[in-house]
Amino acid sequence: MNVVVAQSGGPTAVINASLLGVYRQARLWDKVDVVYGSLNGIEGILNDRLVNLNEQLDTDEQQKLLRQTPSAALRSCRYKLPTAEKAPEVYEQIRATLEKHDIGAFFYIGGNDSMDTVDKLSAYFASVDSPIRVMGVPKTIDNDLCLMDHTPGYGSAAKFVATSMWEMIRDCTVYELDSVLIVEIMGRDTGWLTASAALPRLFGCDAPHLVYLPEVEFTADRFIKDVQQAQKKSRTVIVAVSEGVELDSLENYQSGKVDNFGHKYLSGVGKCLEELVRERIGCKVRSVELNILQRCAAHIASETDLTEAESLGAVSVKAAAQGHTGMVSAIVSRNTQDYIPSYGIVPVCDVANKIKYVPREWINEAGNDVLPAALEYIRPLIIGEPNILTENGLARHFIIKE
Amino acid sequence: MNVVVAQSGGPTAVINASLLGVYRQARLWDKVDVVYGSLNGIEGILNDRLVNLNEQLDTDEQQKLLRQTPSAALRSCRYKLPTAEKAPEVYEQIRATLEKHDIGAFFYIGGNDSMDTVDKLSAYFASVDSPIRVMGVPKTIDNDLCLMDHTPGYGSAAKFVATSMWEMIRDCTVYELDSVLIVEIMGRDTGWLTASAALPRLFGCDAPHLVYLPEVEFTADRFIKDVQQAQKKSRTVIVAVSEGVELDSLENYQSGKVDNFGHKYLSGVGKCLEELVRERIGCKVRSVELNILQRCAAHIASETDLTEAESLGAVSVKAAAQGHTGMVSAIVSRNTQDYIPSYGIVPVCDVANKIKYVPREWINEAGNDVLPAALEYIRPLIIGEPNILTENGLARHFIIKE
Numbered sequence: 001m002n003v004v005v006a007q008s009g010g011p012t013a014v015i016n017a018s019l020l021g022v023y024r025q026a027r028l029w030d031k032v033d034v035v036y037g038s039l040n041g042i043e044g045i046l047n048d049r050l051v052n053l054n055e056q057l058d059t060d061e062q063q064k065l066l067r068q069t070p071s072a073a074l075r076s077c078r079y080k081l082p083t084a085e086k087a088p089e090v091y092e093q094i095r096a097t098l099e100k101h102d103i104g105a106f107f108y109i110g111g112n113d114s115m116d117t118v119d120k121l122s123a124y125f126a127s128v129d130s131p132i133r134v135m136g137v138p139k140t141i142d143n144d145l146c147l148m149d150h151t152p153g154y155g156s157a158a159k160f161v162a163t164s165m166w167e168m169i170r171d172c173t174v175y176e177l178d179s180v181l182i183v184e185i186m187g188r189d190t191g192w193l194t195a196s197a198a199l200p201r202l203f204g205c206d207a208p209h210l211v212y213l214p215e216v217e218f219t220a221d222r223f224i225k226d227v228q229q230a231q232k233k234s235r236t237v238i239v240a241v242s243e244g245v246e247l248d249s250l251e252n253y254q255s256g257k258v259d260n261f262g263h264k265y266l267s268g269v270g271k272c273l274e275e276l277v278r279e280r281i282g283c284k285v286r287s288v289e290l291n292i293l294q295r296c297a298a299h300i301a302s303e304t305d306l307t308e309a310e311s312l313g314a315v316s317v318k319a320a321a322q323g324h325t326g327m328v329s330a331i332v333s334r335n336t337q338d339y340i341p342s343y344g345i346v347p348v349c350d351v352a353n354k355i356k357y358v359p360r361e362w363i364n365e366a367g368n369d370v371l372p373a374a375l376e377y378i379r380p381l382i383i384g385e386p387n388i389l390t391e392n393g394l395a396r397h398f399i400i401k402e
Numbered sequence: 403m404n405v406v407v408a409q410s411g412g413p414t415a416v417i418n419a420s421l422l423g424v425y426r427q428a429r430l431w432d433k434v435d436v437v438y439g440s441l442n443g444i445e446g447i448l449n450d451r452l453v454n455l456n457e458q459l460d461t462d463e464q465q466k467l468l469r470q471t472p473s474a475a476l477r478s479c480r481y482k483l484p485t486a487e488k489a490p491e492v493y494e495q496i497r498a499t500l501e502k503h504d505i506g507a508f509f510y511i512g513g514n515d516s517m518d519t520v521d522k523l524s525a526y527f528a529s530v531d532s533p534i535r536v537m538g539v540p541k542t543i544d545n546d547l548c549l550m551d552h553t554p555g556y557g558s559a560a561k562f563v564a565t566s567m568w569e570m571i572r573d574c575t576v577y578e579l580d581s582v583l584i585v586e587i588m589g590r591d592t593g594w595l596t597a598s599a600a601l602p603r604l605f606g607c608d609a610p611h612l613v614y615l616p617e618v619e620f621t622a623d624r625f626i627k628d629v630q631q632a633q634k635k636s637r638t639v640i641v642a643v644s645e646g647v648e649l650d651s652l653e654n655y656q657s658g659k660v661d662n663f664g665h666k667y668l669s670g671v672g673k674c675l676e677e678l679v680r681e682r683i684g685c686k687v688r689s690v691e692l693n694i695l696q697r698c699a700a701h702i703a704s705e706t707d708l709t710e711a712e713s714l715g716a717v718s719v720k721a722a723a724q725g726h727t728g729m730v731s732a733i734v735s736r737n738t739q740d741y742i743p744s745y746g747i748v749p750v751c752d753v754a755n756k757i758k759y760v761p762r763e764w765i766n767e768a769g770n771d772v773l774p775a776a777l778e779y780i781r782p783l784i785i786g787e788p789n790i791l792t793e794n795g796l797a798r799h800f801i802i803k804e
């Protein structure tokens with residue numbers, strides 16, 4: 001019997017650590033001969049583009065390089081699987097490829113949308129009495145999957161955001177003039193990643209002075225008042241804002257395009273607020289969009305996150321070996337006192353297409369800052385620096401051969 | 403006798419390593435009692451805001467923290483010193499503060515504009531027969547100072563740019579669709595930093611496919627043709643572009659504001675080209691502005707750069723001890739075979755207000771790429787990773803006490 005693994009959705013710094021975890025554990029599974037990788041997520045199975053990972057991840061060095069390489073080594077897709085009722089031929093095609101390669105289990109590393117695929121496929125295989133197991137491995141910098149304490153990819157993104165914020169605080173506080181810095185942070189629906197921008201507070205730092213999450217209402221008037229209030233205490237006011245904050249009057253600045261899953265493409269909240277400060281306050285103002293850097297900055301990945309991502313890949317394989325299907329591995333809870341994560345599996349149908357928000361009680365009453373409880377939650381997730389193999393002053397990356 | 407040191411201009415990841423170099427060497431100078439730091443550059447001398455660095459840089463730990471802290475620990479200024487003819491009172495005030503604190507030498511760590519201050523002040527003190535020596539220590543991520551092989555700050559910024567580009571190449575090549583990524587890189591007049599975006603080529607990587615420096619003419623038509631040509635070979639086309647490229651038709655997108663030195667504030671070349679691709683080609687396109695991150699990313703500083711920055715601080719102090727004034731320390735040349743930098747001092751009047759451009763022969767004939775000679779020049783400057791003291795998963799920073 002063989003198994004196949006694929007990656008999907010937006011890149012993270014640790015999605016390849018999960019791939020490594022799946023690979024290593026699958027090689028320990030006595031029933032498994034070949035671990036295949038499907039290129040471009042589920043599309044690789046539809047198009048029969050599988051690569052033999054046994055040949056490419058044979059050595060310790062290859063495995064170490066894979067672990068330190070950001071983004072999806074097996075590439076990704078944004079393919080939305082139709083329902084089995086609407087497109088039975090798609091399911092039959094997937095089944096045909098898997099049976100052709102004697103695949104007993106399929107592992108899908110991805111976020112919310114990928115979990116939807118795991119849910120549909122596992123239900124389909126059960127409905128046709130196929131023994132093929134389908135398991136999810138969680139991944140998202142957004143940290144918005146339900147039934148989990150946190151998701152792999154989040155800790156590393158948070159470490160990049162917090163590090164960048166900490167460095168920009170140094171950068172922006174050197175001049176003797178009134179200025180505002182606005183930092184726009186990813187997070188389609190939730191403010192988990194934006195909250196991490198407040199981690200410099202752990203050093204007793206006042207900045208960032210304002211933190212806006214999409215979980216609470218946002219208005220232009222209130223924003224300007226908040227900035228003016230903050231300026232009374234600090235000549236440099238630093239603002240962290242989620243790309244997902246909603247405000248009618250900001251919509252003109254946003255592209256309004258929609259992707260395959262119906263998500264709106266967001267851009268320009270930071271630029272929009274920059275213009276607002278320029279018009280309404282008139283001081284020096286700059287906006288910085290952390291953009292895709294925050295999801296692929298493997299050079300500053302969290303070792304905690306890398307280790308957990310790898311472990312979760314292994315947990316899914318172990319569960320499949322025990323006969324589970326339609327489940328996703330998860331860090332289900334933690335021992336808060338000394339941060340010991342508990343691993344487990346949860347039903348993918350309870351994860352897919354659901355969103356976990358930042359608790360309202362972690363946000364201050366005014367809705368313009370996060371409270372210490374949020375920082376205590378994030379802090380352990382960004383701990384540790386990986387030991388990175390370099391060449392020419394740059395990290396070496398693993399590149400898949402097709 | 404005492405000495406004073408100040409920092410000026412835009413932040414870098416290693417300007418504090420130069421401060422440390424000045425401090426350590428000045429403490430070894432037998433005639434010196436106190437090393438003062440002037441807050442906010444020359445403004446701190448005008449306003450008599452000096453801090454005793456002996457008290458704050460006493461321990462190995464304080465010195466190590468200073469070295470790993472980005473941006474100017476003594477803060478900065480953008481103050482343009484008027485000529486002594488126009489404003490003799492300013493010079494007299496500076497002299498009064500320095501004499502009040504028994505200052506025998508003033509060290510100014512900065513870029514082109516700060517060297518102008520060193521030039522004017524040293525000429526003034528010579529003209530009034532004052533024994534006060536004024537020495538420059540070079541610093542600029544732009545790498546555009548004349549008479550130098552390269553400048554401290556450049557190597558670390560180049561390492562951040564190259565690392566980010568290398569990671570974004572991974573990020574952007576995972577989907578099976580035609581797309582363009584445009585990365586906008588700092589460099590007011592010169593393309594040194596933008597050239598570093600091509601360092602992933604050292605791994606045999608095709609990307610970035612196009613590299614535009616301000617040293618050559620840039621036209622929208624040519625850019626679109628270049629992208630279309632590149633799309634024939636690669637579905638993902640990655641472009642590195644300097645903020646300083648000049649094109650009349652792009653001017654509407656740029657702010658056109660001017661700073662104290664008459665430099666235009668540049669912004670939005672990347673966004674502008676993004677719009678151009680969207681209108682004229684119509685594929686998926688994204689622009690990323692590396693923004694201030696590239697000048698303060700101490701977490702990925704080049705150890706080579708840190709070491710050289712520190713050494714240059716020491717070189718200026720040694721030269722002052724030998725009686726020099728109106729000079730700036732410099733890495734004047736290198737042994738190219740095994741990269742051994744040669745340190746020296748050069749007359750500041752030959753450095754101030756002059757610009758060193760990327761040689762035309764390091765740019766391809768079409769003006770849309772850099773040649774291997776450029777990469778060979780940059781490669782040794784980004785080598786080495788500093789050992790960083792962390793707490794809570796973040797680098798610890800040195801904060802000056804006033």
